[in-house]
Amino acid sequence: MADLERIVITGIGLTSPNGDGIKAYRRNLLAGVSGVTTHETRFMGTVLAGLCAYDEFKHQSRKERRRGTRAGSTAIYCSAEALAAAGVDLETRNRSRIGVFIGITEHGTVETENEIDAIRQYDYDTKYWSHHHNPRTVANNPAGEVTIKLGIKGPHYTIGAACAAGNAGLIQGVQMLRLGEVDLAIAGGVSEATGSFGIFASFASQDALAWHDDPTQASRPFDKARSGIVVSEGGCLFVVERLGDAKRRGAPIIAEVLGYAMNSDASDPVMPDPDSIAACMVLAIERAGIEPGDVDIVSTHATATEMGDVQEARGMRKVFSDFPSVYVNNTKSFIGHAMGAAGALELAGNLGSFEDGVVHPTINVTELDPDCSVRNLVVNEPKRIDSVRYILNNSFGMLGINSAVVIGRPTD
Amino acid sequence: MKHEQVKKIILDIITVIAPDADVSNVKSDVRLRDQLELDSMDFLDIVMELRERYKIEVPKDEYRQLESLDSCANYLGPKLASAVA
Numbered sequence: 001m002a003d004l005e006r007i008v009i010t011g012i013g014l015t016s017p018n019g020d021g022i023k024a025y026r027r028n029l030l031a032g033v034s035g036v037t038t039h040e041t042r043f044m045g046t047v048l049a050g051l052c053a054y055d056e057f058k059h060q061s062r063k064e065r066r067r068g069t070r071a072g073s074t075a076i077y078c079s080a081e082a083l084a085a086a087g088v089d090l091e092t093r094n095r096s097r098i099g100v101f102i103g104i105t106e107h108g109t110v111e112t113e114n115e116i117d118a119i120r121q122y123d124y125d126t127k128y129w130s131h132h133h134n135p136r137t138v139a140n141n142p143a144g145e146v147t148i149k150l151g152i153k154g155p156h157y158t159i160g161a162a163c164a165a166g167n168a169g170l171i172q173g174v175q176m177l178r179l180g181e182v183d184l185a186i187a188g189g190v191s192e193a194t195g196s197f198g199i200f201a202s203f204a205s206q207d208a209l210a211w212h213d214d215p216t217q218a219s220r221p222f223d224k225a226r227s228g229i230v231v232s233e234g235g236c237l238f239v240v241e242r243l244g245d246a247k248r249r250g251a252p253i254i255a256e257v258l259g260y261a262m263n264s265d266a267s268d269p270v271m272p273d274p275d276s277i278a279a280c281m282v283l284a285i286e287r288a289g290i291e292p293g294d295v296d297i298v299s300t301h302a303t304a305t306e307m308g309d310v311q312e313a314r315g316m317r318k319v320f321s322d323f324p325s326v327y328v329n330n331t332k333s334f335i336g337h338a339m340g341a342a343g344a345l346e347l348a349g350n351l352g353s354f355e356d357g358v359v360h361p362t363i364n365v366t367e368l369d370p371d372c373s374v375r376n377l378v379v380n381e382p383k384r385i386d387s388v389r390y391i392l393n394n395s396f397g398m399l400g401i402n403s404a405v406v407i408g409r410p411t412d
Numbered sequence: 413m414k415h416e417q418v419k420k421i422i423l424d425i426i427t428v429i430a431p432d433a434d435v436s437n438v439k440s441d442v443r444l445r446d447q448l449e450l451d452s453m454d455f456l457d458i459v460m461e462l463r464e465r466y467k468i469e470v471p472k473d474e475y476r477q478l479e480s481l482d483s484c485a486n487y488l489g490p491k492l493a494s495a496v497a
Contacts, residue, residue, distance in 0.1 A: 062431035067453070128464065131456045 007174045008410070009351075010251040011086025011239030013078035016345050017050030017232050017335040021081065025345075026352040028334070029360040030382050034216035035335045036230050042117065042197040048210060048218045049194045050232025050336035060149065069111060069136050070192035072145030074235035074341075075102055079146045079186050086239035086251055088184065090150060099182035100143040100156040101172040102237070103165025103189035105339035105397070107158065108137030110195035142190050154182050162397025163301065164262065165189045166236065166343025167405050171260045173240040183245060188344035190235035199339075203229050206270070208305050219337075220364040221302035221330045222309050222372040229303050230336030236344035255351055258390070258408040259288025265400025272308055272396050277315030280402040281392060285319075288390070288406035293323040295406070296388040297359050299346045300330045300374075301396045303337050312396065313372040321375055327385060328377045330362035343395035347407060353388040354409040413493040415485035421492065422458070422484045425465075426450075429457045440481040462488070466495040 012022045017035025019025035028035070039049035056065050056073050059080040065073055079100070083090065090098075115133055122128040135141065143156040155176070161168035166189030173187025193199050203209040208228040212218035220226040246253055261283035265273035285292055298320065302309045320326045331346040332338075338345050353359060361378040368379065391407045423435045426448065433448050444450055458478060462468040468491050470478065477487035 063429070063433075063449075066429075066431065122464075128460070130460070131453060 005178050006243035007177055007240060007257045008243050008246050008253050009238045009255045009257065010241055010246050010253060011082040011084070011088065012236065012254065012348055012351070013081030013083070013085065014234070014236040014345060014348055015052040015054040015074060015077060016234045016236070016338065017052055020052070020054045022348060022352070025349060029331065029349050030358060032361070032363050032380070033334070034219070034363065036215045036218050038215055039194060041200055042113065044197050044200050044204070047200050048212070048215045048230050050230060050234065050338060051194055052233055064149065067132060068145045069141055070195055070233070071104070071107060071142040071190050074190045074192065074233070075142040075146045075237065076149045078188070078190065078235040078237040079150060082186060082237050082239045088239060093184070095151055096153040097183040098152045099154040099173070099176050099185050100146045100152060101169050101176065101185055101187040102143045102158045103161055103167070103169030103340050103343065104139065104142060104158045105160070105162055105165050105191060105193065106199070107139050107141060109198055110192050111136040113196055113198060146186065161403065162399060162401050163303070163337065163339060163342055164395040164397040164401045164403035165340040166345065166347070167260070167393060167395045167403035168262065168343070170238060170240065170257070170344060170347070170405060171262065171403065173238070174257050174260065177240060177242055183241070185240040186237050187240050188235070188237040189340040189342065190237070191233050191339035191341045193231050193339045194233040199231055203231065210304060217364050219304055219333050221300070221304040221333050221362055222313070222368055222377065223304070223365045224367040224369045226304040226306070226309065226369070228305055232336035232338040234335065234338035234341035234345055236341050236348050238344070253410040255354065256408040256410060257405065258290070259284045259286070259406040260404065261287060262401070262403045265402065267400055269399055272311040272315070273400060274311050274314035274318060276400065277312060277396060277402055278318040281315070281319050281394060281404045284404035284406050285392065288408070290390060290406070292319050293326065295320070295326050295390050295392045296385065297350055297353060297391045298326060298328045299350050299391060299393045300328060301394045302330050303332055309369070310371045313374050316374045323375070325385070326376060327359045327383065328374050329360055333363045343393060343403065346395070347391070347393040347405065350391050350393070351407070353391070357384055357387050359383045359385060359388070413489050413496070415489060418485040418488050418492055419481045422481060425458055425461045428461065429454050438481060443479050444481070466492060468492065468495055
């Protein structure tokens with residue numbers, strides 16, 4: 001294995017349906033607080049969704065927000081908060097050496113749906129089609145808005161990786177640091193998916209859109225009564241640096257990225273492959289230089305679809321069945337599926353365990369589906385364990401894309 | 413349409429396009445771009461608002477007529493008078 005440069009996370013900026021900022025978010029995960037509510041959306045009426053309530057104007061003017069997108073706004077908020085948390089003063093940095101790498105599941109659908117609806121009243125005369133459409137819908141928009149707002153001149157782009165995008169954004173940041181292309185990366189994922197009706201409608205057509213009379217109980221990964229996905233928006237961006245640089249500037253070191261892997265099922269557009277999932281996890285663990293039994297927390301992807309959860313559980317059992325001290329949880333049960341932000345948010349929600357030794361649960365498990373059984377699934381209540389050194393964060397997406405990241409507690 | 417009415421229409425549009433701008437002291441004879449932070453996309457927004465609200469078309473080679481409140485008043489006055497008639 002090549003001797004790779006050590007990479008650390010030094011700042012986190014996030015907004016989730018159950019809290020803005022890492023403290024509020026972690027507190028609500030430990031307290032079992034769901035962030036799912038009802039949501040009115042075009043053509044679909046009332047659906048359930050995870051919506052964020054961060055202050056859009058904390059870091060943006062009204063004009064900037066009007067001109068840009070929700071995803072761009074979320075990315076700006078998370079970036080600015082992460083940089084502040086990391087103690088980074090952009091005035092003193094060479095901004096050509098800072099990069100922005102943001103995972104997205106999709107982008108452009110919100111704007112396009114809005115524009116088509118807007119010109120309907122003009123009998124679809126395209127003279128009324130907005131000149132803002134193109135800059136709003138280009139896939140790099142969320143990352144590009146960050147660079148414009150913060151004056152960042154290094155590389156920026158988004159990574160389209162379906163529901164694995166949050167991990168993929170972080171992985172890209174790590175790689176660019178190791179390549180020496182940047183000295184600081186803002187990396188993670190964002191989503192504005194709740195602004196689109198199409199994503200809700202498509203999941204509904206697949207019989208995969210969750211419903212429950214109590215929205216807080218709607219997202220039920222691994223539960224027998226699970227009814228599908230709760231679509232959410234959100235954002236989580238990390239400040240990521242080389243360890244040496246972080247130490248030199250006295251940065252707060254939150255976690256270390258020890259290993260990662262991505263692979264493809266190469267089989268089905270929507271049905272995950274347990275063998276492929278297992279291979280991805282094993283590879284990430286191997287690259288982290290640890291054994292599967294060393295992992296303390298596995299943050300699962302599970303979206304509460306009928307078959308997705310079953311397939312993921314099969315993959316989990318292939319890797320972790322023999323190990324009595326690997327604990328398993330899930331964040332989507334709290335906040336729904338935050339799409340491009342999911343992987344990053346789910347990782348962030350577990351980082352607090354390095355300090356408090358508590359594994360947050362997966363909630364809304366009234367009756368565990370036997371086909372979804374995994375050893376040491378932490379159900380409904382948090383669990384205190386001896387100490388947490390290693391977290392494995394899994395995210396798997398449509399078209400058979402898989403990602404796994406191993407994060408370690410800071411050691412020095 | 414009176415010049416003051418046209419200027420008010422343009423200032424109303426600007427407050428939508430640039431919600432943070434203070435339009436209370438905008439001088440009529442000075443280019444809008446020199447007084448407010450407006451770029452080319454903002455001017456296209458003004459053109460679009462005129463189209464949506466009043467069905468007025470401003471051809472590309474006449475965009476210069478929107479430079480200042482005075483030039484807007486001179487140029488748009490007759491067009492707005494026809495539009496609202």
